[in-house]
Amino acid sequence: MTKYKDLNVPHRTIMTPGPVEVDPRVLRAMATPILGQFDPAFTNIMNETMEMLRSLFQTENKWAYPIDGTSRSGIEAVLCSIITPGDRVLVPIFGRFGYLLTEICQRYGAEVTTLEAPWGEVFDPEVIINKIHEVSPKIVAIVHAETSTGCMQPLKEIGEACRNADVLLIVDAVASIGGVDLKVDELKLDAVIGGTQKCLSIPSGLAPITYNHRIEEILLKRKSIELGLRSFQSEPSNDRIISNYFDLAQLQDYWSPVRLNHHTEATSMQYALREGLRIVLEEGLENRFARHKLNERALVAGIKAMGLHLFGDEKHKLPVVTCIEVPNGIDSDEVRSMLLEDFEIEIASSFGPLHGKIWRIGTMGYSSRKKNILHVLAALEATLIRKGFNVNKGESVQAAMNVYDENKQQQNIETVVIGS
Amino acid sequence: MTKYKDLNVPHRTIMTPGPVEVDPRVLRAMATPILGQFDPAFTNIMNETMEMLRSLFQTENKWAYPIDGTSRSGIEAVLCSIITPGDRVLVPIFGRFGYLLTEICQRYGAEVTTLEAPWGEVFDPEVIINKIHEVSPKIVAIVHAETSTGCMQPLKEIGEACRNADVLLIVDAVASIGGVDLKVDELKLDAVIGGTQKCLSIPSGLAPITYNHRIEEILLKRKSIELGLRSFQSEPSNDRIISNYFDLAQLQDYWSPVRLNHHTEATSMQYALREGLRIVLEEGLENRFARHKLNERALVAGIKAMGLHLFGDEKHKLPVVTCIEVPNGIDSDEVRSMLLEDFEIEIASSFGPLHGKIWRIGTMGYSSRKKNILHVLAALEATLIRKGFNVNKGESVQAAMNVYDENKQQQNIETVVIGS
Structure with missing residues (x-):
């Protein structure tokens, strides 16, 4: 026998801009x-x-x-x-x-x-x-x-x-x-x-x-x-x-x-x-792109409702990566560590001039799921409260859920119109 | 749905010099x-x-x-x-x-x-x-x-x-x-x-x-x-x-x-x-090298007993690849195809000047197993008979089994000596 144990990895919620959950x-x-x-x-x-x-x-x-x-x-x-x-x-x-x-x-x-x-x-x-x-x-x-x-x-x-x-x-x-x-x-x-x-x-x-x-x-x-x-x-x-x-x-x-x-x-x-x-191909490219956009919309709504600000030109925002300005007085890496250790969620920092200045949340592929969006928002809110940042408590997940609800209503209307 | 079906691959016995069975x-x-x-x-x-x-x-x-x-x-x-x-x-x-x-x-x-x-x-x-x-x-x-x-x-x-x-x-x-x-x-x-x-x-x-x-x-x-x-x-x-x-x-x-x-x-x-x-490392390097040599010995004994000849300088033979001269009048690729289609065994040809002249059988890693050695020898014999080559019928697998038996006896003797 060797000293090396059975492969036994924690099951993370991976919300970085890659690699994401398989x-x-x-x-x-x-x-x-x-x-x-x-x-x-x-x-x-x-x-x-x-x-x-x-x-x-x-x-x-x-x-x-x-x-x-x-x-x-x-x-x-x-x-x-x-x-x-x-x-x-x-x-x-x-x-x-x-x-x-x-x-x-x-x-x-x-x-x-x-x-x-x-x-x-x-x-x-x-x-x-x-x-x-x-x-x-x-x-x-x-x-x-x-x-x-x-x-x-x-x-x-x-x-x-x-x-x-x-x-x-x-x-x-x-x-x-x-x-x-x-x-x-x-x-x-x-x-x-x-x-x-x-x-x-x-x-x-x-x-x-x-x-x-x-x-x-x-x-x-x-x-x-x-x-x-x-x-x-x-x-x-x-x-x-x-x-x-x-x-x-x-x-x-x-x-x-x-x-x-x-x-x-x-x-x-x-x-x-x-x-x-x-x-x-089973999902279909159009459906897949729409899913990525919907989850992005929910995430962005939640981030903003929390009182955080997006980084960068929103008009040219990449739908699968959301960059968030780290609020003054908050240590970017400490928040990421708490998310990983307590909530098993991985989000990313950035490189060069942006290191420590922004968080990056990926909503890509299999990681782009409603469950993940709601989980990351709730966890980020809890972590920021823990670190002393004055968030709008309880607003974030609600805002995201509203996006999903509106989307469902919109789809129902479309179904009725098509069906009528 | 797409036209692409569930991944459904045949389960081959892979006896090439790589890739081999995982x-x-x-x-x-x-x-x-x-x-x-x-x-x-x-x-x-x-x-x-x-x-x-x-x-x-x-x-x-x-x-x-x-x-x-x-x-x-x-x-x-x-x-x-x-x-x-x-x-x-x-x-x-x-x-x-x-x-x-x-x-x-x-x-x-x-x-x-x-x-x-x-x-x-x-x-x-x-x-x-x-x-x-x-x-x-x-x-x-x-x-x-x-x-x-x-x-x-x-x-x-x-x-x-x-x-x-x-x-x-x-x-x-x-x-x-x-x-x-x-x-x-x-x-x-x-x-x-x-x-x-x-x-x-x-x-x-x-x-x-x-x-x-x-x-x-x-x-x-x-x-x-x-x-x-x-x-x-x-x-x-x-x-x-x-x-x-x-x-x-x-x-x-x-x-x-x-x-x-x-x-x-x-x-x-x-x-x-x-x-x-x-x-x-669990198997141990020495044990692993010994296993590769044992399976090589059995394979070589079987190949020779069949009436085939090894290619190359046996003194510097690589223990994990055995090269065999294709007998006159036998089509190298036809034999390989029959092995693949009927016996689900893959062996290899070679490159450049040796293409069509030799077969290469790999006995590497997980593919280096007694079962595989006996299977490939029996299949090669049956295929060569089918293609009209005059093999020494029934000798090959016996010769390989003799090698395994002798090895077992040798191990038993060593155990007795150590135990005495």
Whole structure:
């Protein structure tokens, strides 16, 4: 025997901007015995997953598959497969993850031009479009949903402008995919990276991506068959993608009927992704987005009724992350610790300039449930009272419940109208 | 509802050189609800995993943690974090995965010198040592266990020679770790990459690595804090690691008490790794290696008794992969298909020059069981008879059973001697 005990984890209510609670059906799927990577039963699962990812991304793209790594592996895979040293990239930054895009592009040798908006705001599309015309980048890389600030960047005009200027638009939709409407084709997004551990309620460990033929053309020019697999001594392209693991030109061969051996697909995570996507499609994208908005509305009503203030530009608020200003005199981390220890609820702080200044509550995927909203509001109220903050006692949960009641009435009216 | 049905996979006997069957305890662990990445309950699991990895690698190294990706992500992480363009790397190649090491090193700008041994053989350490003195590389990168040929390279003299010449020795032990004895410190290996989906019987998706202070010194010189996390505008090192996702200097901060945010750890895969390591340590490394050898002995006895021939240098045979020459007139893939369809057993072919020439049977981790050995021998015999090959009927399973019986008698004798 060893000193290591049976896995025995507390069952948390996870209300961070990811990772969030995993749907029990997804957990169960992961307990399924594995299959070999080239077993027809498994490649069939891979193909079904690709189909479902196309529905999730609302795209007709041929390529939609996961990278075997956490969300940022998907971002790096897309960027490093497209960027050649010296390429000009424009990155509009409105929070931490814009910096991450910048850093990855720079590491792969891009000449990055950044635009910065104050944290808590987004860009007027015109500002970005003017910069595109000024800089003439090969690529614009931008975050759709900034979890660090709870803001969401409108992409319609930017997509239009990029396509007209023959610029590639790469979008980090890690935090929004599956929780917020994002029509990849309609918005003219060339490549999009999603996340699993947020609105899809699948554990972290895969990064679903999609890209169109404009991206594929670049990949095919940079393609080389792996040493040890190619039967003759062909020279790799001069402009070979640096990473082997993230080489999308090789990965798409692995995900195509060619099934050219690359890595060994992460079987159990594939099972999880397939089941998670099935749940999304069963609920229906529109219903799912509406559910996320309803729970957000209830949460925001409760937060405000308590006497707290939202952080950031409410007009561009990300529906799945709610940022709250920490009141003067209250220690942000002490409140989070009490929530975790006494109520088994996890909420988040933020990064850099916002650390200790705001709380971030995620309402994503399976965590976006009425029960969780009411629980977190009641717990936050109790904790703040305990810490000496003068809340409007008892108002918060009532305000949230009113939102749910009104929603129910509204649905009843709609049903009557449809039925009459 | 969608057209996608409930996950319903066939339950295969997986006898490939990976991925292999996952221990049911590991599958069950993955169905555990997740935790936030900075939840103390989760960071405790991370710390326990590091401890157990040190035991697995038989090392006192401070750093032993998994990369969030499949095995080759671990290889790329180690190599790309150490290699600066222009560095000289020596790669002795004796199968497909030596080519992979070569390819990754070249992609990151190394000047690679290769040595090649015929597939099915390993190197006389002297040959490698002489080349080290001739080339004076910064790094020797070598595969320990080549699953493509079923051969295992002795490392003792090479480790000694590298240390004396102040060369870094990086070892791909993806296929051997947990199934074959590999004393990282005693052998003077500077960095080692293990695999989960082979002798650990955990699904693919994490790559455990370990490295010593010689490697860490290089990392610390190349370290930069991620843009968006650093509070002042410090310039990154001139010699910055290209990949962000694979930047070991950042990853070790994430795995240290500093817990500097990087990716979101793959929770469910962590649970799997912890449980898988616990099973390894409960069995005990020595017992585990002995079990793998016993099952290999039984398999080999059965294969030979059937009238088939092993491929490769038996003196350097990898105990967890058995390569068998496909007899003349037999279609390798037809046999594999019949095994899969009729007997639900998966065995493997090989790559490049060996494709269609050999079968590879893995006896790794949870798949290395008496039941599986007897099942695969009986099924292979029946299939070969069906395909018209003249086997020694009925001999194979008997030969394997004899090995198990002799082993039991031997154990009984030892028990009596100890008890007397």
